Amino acid sequence: MRSLRDSEDEAEEEEEEAGWLCRAESPSSGRPAVPCSKTLGRSGNSPSRVIVHIDMDCFYAQVEMIRNPELRNKPLGIQQKYIVVTCNYEARKFGVTKLMLIKDAREKCPQLVLVSGEDLTPYREMSYKATELLEEFSPKVERLGFDENYIDVTELVDKKLQEDRETPEVLVCGHVYNDQKLNVNDWAHTRIAAGSHIASDIRAALYNRLGLTGCAGIASNKLLAKLVSGTHKPNQQTALLHDSQSHLINSLDHVKRIPGIGCKTNKRLESLGLSRISDLQACPVTLLEKEFGSSAAHRLQMLSHGEDDSPVAPSGPPQSISDEDSFKKCSTVSEVKMKMEERLKNLLIRIAKDGRSPHTLRLTIRQFSPTNKWFNRESRQCPIPPHIIQNIGTDNPFLLPPPACDKINAFCPFVQQSVRPSLL
Ligand code: DCP
Ligand code: MG
Ligand code: MG
Secondary structure: OOOOOOHHHHHHHHHHHHHHHHHOOOOOOOOOOOOOHHHHOOOOOOOOOOEEEEEEOOHHHHHHHHHOHHHOOOOEEEEEOOEEEEEOHHHHOOOOOOOEEHHHHHHHOOOOEEEEOOOOHHHHHHHHHHHHHHHOOOOOEEEEOOOEEEEEOHHHHHHHHHHOOOOOOOOOOOEEHHHOOOOOOOHHHHHHHHHHHHHHHHHHHHHHHHOOOEEEEEEOOHHHHHHHHOOOOOOOEEEOOHHHHHHHHHOOOOHHHOOOOOHHHHHHHHHOOOOOHHHHHHOOHHHHHHHHOHHHHHHHHHHHOOOOOOOOOOOOOOOOOOOOOOOOOOOOHHHHHHHHHHHHHHHHHHHHHHOOOOOEEEEEEEOOOOOOOOOOEEEEEEEOOHHHHOOOOOOOOOOOOHHHHHHHHHOHHHHHHHOOHHHO
């Protein structure tokens, strides 16, 4: 089944995979390109870091419930094509799940209210509002898809512990993973406890100012924060004390559950016979190096132990703006061109709101493949001369200027070659 995830999310997913390839040097080359556990000491984790991961509850459904409060107490599904991409927790009580076929969801819950989620604009806008709010807490905020962010709160923790040194924190706000008891004499424990109070303040701000609820995970690195945030859902938070790190990572039933191990890396690991976390932990690093190169091999093994030294990399404004369409029911190049003009108009509206000038136009075509969504992607791109975007910022930014249509024409041979009857 084709994933219906937004193209920007997909780009991020792809980057996640591509990141492996960038970090990995060729197997025959010399030293790792990034610090590995050998150079960073036992874990590669800096025990002083405190990272919060936030994932919004049933994000698209929540946005729709904020737009229309009458939907709040009803089971609600967000429909894209034939699929419920997400549903609120009311619907989940009936057994409706994310990415369920509409037909199956209706069987589980005949009173399910369906709202179209084809237009991503409201979700995108809310997503950026949330990130902006988080940036008020710390400049180190990294977006991960539409509804997740990492926040490095290390400096806030330092400040809090400094301020509270007469009355140090003895309680964790929210859950503690594995119900572990806080040891107030353990410096790392008090830091996570302080982080849990900051996470609670962040969640309160998201709710009070944007009406959004979500889950938070508090841990010493991004990997663990993400893993622990989903352990109590919805609208709850969980802190991870370092003693329970291996328990958490070993609770994963497959290496593909490790954030950062995507589809391609998983396939390569499976080709080496590695599917369980313990397989990866026990695998001789030389074997991994042959497949992935030294740098990625070490990183993979660090991840399998719950160790992750990657910094929270501030995302800043998006570097590209994209839109996509499945081009269903299009059988001629002129129909495709008409659809492309619609998408371009939509992009122009967003560019006008953004205020920056675009300089490259890229068209990516993905042939439908039920088995492999990464297969058969092809792109063409060209620079955009400044006069093409002359209307942006004027009273009528939505009028597609004729030179933009010329650009579409320039892509025609590529489109022509891609519109094959078998795919329509
Ligand atoms: N999404 C999508 N296609 C997917 C997965 C997700 O369009 N294959 C969208 C719909 C979700 C949003 O991304 O609302 C966030 O994804 P999550 O996995 O975080 O799911 P939710 O936020 O909906 O639910 P949860 O409360 O489980 O986090
Ligand atoms: Mg979510
Ligand atoms: Mg999410």
